[in-house]
Amino acid sequence: MNRLEQHIGTVLRVGTIASSALFAIGLLLVLGHVAGELPRVLLTVALIVLIATPPMRVVISVIEYVRERDWTFVVLTLIVLLALAGSVVAARF
């Protein structure tokens, strides 16, 4: 299997498992009426990990395309990251 595909698979798998586990633990703590900030923090971290996973996959792709010296795809993947950065900026206004 292609190396990039393998790396992407790993990033997506780790992101999925981590966010789902954090969501599950956070939700159980909320439903178990655990006091304090911990449940809320866990759920927020879970959401951030979830949202950050696909962009991480794009970052990995940029690195791999640089390594392969495939400049067309370096530019294309950087444009995708730029659009995502645009979303982060738009989120603040």
Place this chain on the structure above:
Amino acid sequence: MNLLPLLNPLNPALTLTILVAGGIAGALGIALGLGGGIFLVPFLTLALGFPLKSAAAISLATVIATSSAVSARRAGSHLINLRLGMVLEVATTAGSLLGGITAQFVAESTLQRLFGLVAIAVALAMVARINRRNVIADPDADSGRLGGRFYEAESGGVVSYRVKRLPLALVGSFVAGNVSSLLGIGGGIIKVPLLNAWCGVPLRAAAATSALMIGVTAAGGAVIYYGHGDLSPMLAAPAVLGVQLGSWAGTHLTNQTPVKWLKVLMAVLLLVVAVLMFVRSVR
């Protein structure tokens, strides 16, 4: 939006309802090859009374989860066309950025009408789904710079394909990204038929490539909703877990389910959703 009493402290009945709804939407999504969003958004707005914006935001979180989980499983099968995906993502993320921004200014009733229109389009596409084969049975055929090849179980060999009409695919991806952010659906319903019918991509490769793309696309939209306080982690949690469980169950069920009558049933359901959305938008 008087959702606050529901959010804080979190109502266990509401959590369970969202979990079950997510599960059903996830299972149906897998069985029909759609995302679950087209079912989850109307449920959250029409049955639970959420504003469309927060329903779309929660649904986008589940779209990301589905995309990552499904693509992680498929990585290595060569079904995902990474190069084509990266090219089209330029268009989907631009569309999603624009959709996320416009969603902040568009009236609730306009979003509802738009959702109604998309639901009708999806229903029609589902009934008249074109199932044309685009594969070239010769594994050594030149598949071009963006084409691909993969092992196809039905024909028992490696097949290859070429990508045609790239500009059309880009325009379609932009629209898909835009609708995805505005309405909280994945957008595969626009890209997959387009890539399959007009751009030469075999159905399974189109679906796998689209499934990878919708994660990044939805992330762009979700960030904007989160920044504006429309995406509550408390409500996203049961929806995401429900959809993950549902799609896991769905993959084990699809093999036995007769998809044909399920499609007709869902098309009817979507038309009902469309009517309800229109009725609500004029109220």
